[in-house]
């Protein structure tokens with residue numbers, strides 16, 4: 001699709017699919033979403049089923065306007081409005097008391113629902129034309145990395161969904177920041193593309209860092225991931241891994257001496273921003289190449305780097 005001027009016939013067709021109760025994957029500025037009519041519990045049940053998602057893990061409702069968001073959640077004060085003014089459309093998901101019309105299955109039986117207005121012309125046009133909020137998790141099978149291009153979606157859902165709107169690679173590559181604003185101080189349930197520093201610059205009380213619903217279920221590649229802190233002796237580490245017969249990959253930021261004999265080398269010159277864009281594709285590639293161990297240098301944990309490091313650490317956790 002033409003990302004900046006979405007073709008109206010394609011939007012029309014996709015919106016009709018949504019209204020008819022089918023699933024359509026679409027690009028957002030973070031990652032691709034797997035969308036369906038968020039007000040229809042049967043369709044939302046289908047999203048959970050196709051994705052293999054645990055029923056206790058709620059879905060984000062995607063909206064195209066603030067009015068639409070306020071028809072789904074309630075009890076927002078001025079500070080919440082300020083967040084919407086500042087970050088919408090954009091990668092900030094707000095978790096707030098649900099209105100009754102949101103089906104329980106969307107919020108996994110919880111009192112709180114989540115809403116976000118994506119900063120992507122294709123997503124916004126689709127939601128607007130469909131006329132309903134679109135429930136959409138990231139468009140990956142549970143246990144796979146989030147999709148950052150249409151091919152990733154196809155890899156996971158070929159033959160299973162009605163359409164994929166191909167808007168090219170996504171912008172951030174890292175998911176939205178999930179912020180619980182149902183009480184103060186607000187709580188970050190998932191670090192993401194909007195940084196903690198950006199939130200705190202705006203809010204009267206700094207955000208707390210909290211646990212998300214499903215932190216135990218994070219994506220882990222087949223390879224063992226070693227999160228590499230600054231100053232780690234990577235030459236010795238890789239030599240040892242290689243001599244044990246492992247296929248070893250490395251993801252590294254500055255220009256350093258890259259160890260010899262590696263099976264996969266990814267150099268990130270563009271800091272956390274480039275790292276975020278490429279992270280999930282690196283995981284998918286490592287899986288395809290049957291890499292046994294990936295050494296991943298951690299970015300400096302400020303701004304977007306905190307969200308990138310969060311994903312690397314979670315991938316590195318032992319199950």
Ligand code: TXA
Pocket residue numbers: 028030031032033034057058059060091093095107110112113114116118136137138139174175176177178189190212213214
């Ligand atoms: O960037 C994104 O947020 C992407 C794009 C497609 O919008 N979506 C996405 O959805 O990452 P998903 O389902 O893969 O992750 C949503 C996260 C989960 O960790 C979920 O537990 C949390 O948001 N979440 C959603 N609704 C919630 C709620 N009502 N209360 C608490 N956490 C919620």
Ligand code: MG
Pocket residue numbers: 137138146
């Ligand atoms: Mg996801």
